Amino acid sequence: DADKDEGSSDGNDIQKARKTAAENLVKQAKKMKTSSDKSHPPANVGDNVTIPIPDVDKGKGDLRNIIGVILQTNGEGFYKIGTEHGILQKLYCRHCFFKSELDVCTQKFLEVADVKQDTEISLRTAATRHSVGSG
Structure with a gap:
């Protein structure tokens, strides 16, 4: 017992x-x-961000990042990003900006009006279109 x-x-x-x-x-x-x-303060619509291009999607002489602008946010902390060549298909989270996936820029390089609104593209396509070499 x-x-x-x-x-x-x-x-x-x-x-x-x-x-x-x-x-x-x-x-x-x-x-x-x-x-x-x-x-990690929240990013706002109109903020510019840099998006690193994966090594497999760029040549040695190509840029390491592309610049995008935040087009919209949803209530769950995800952001839709646009570039001069179109809107990126993937949504990015706020904390992703600070994990080398996105960085908020202090300067304005791109305005929301500069984004090609009628085209949705992948990050790889955006990287190729921003490429100075063969992509």
Whole structure:
């Protein structure tokens, strides 16, 4: 009977430890989100961003980035980006801007009106069209 009590005590300890761990994970997630929001301010419609071109999509002499402008945002933190050659098919998230996927520019190189609104293109196509070499 003593073994039974000891077993249920261990079970309770495990349940308490799991509950505490789950609560601490939630606290840590909130802390990380707050820190991230402070260091990564939201981008706005009309902001210029640089979009790195993957190495496989560019030649040695080609640009490392293309410049785009934020055309719209949705409520979930995703951005539609346009370039002078068309609108990029992929949506980009706010935090992607700071993970070497996109960077917000301090200067304006491109206006929303400069975007070819009737064409949707891939990043690879945009990179090829911005290419000074063979793409």
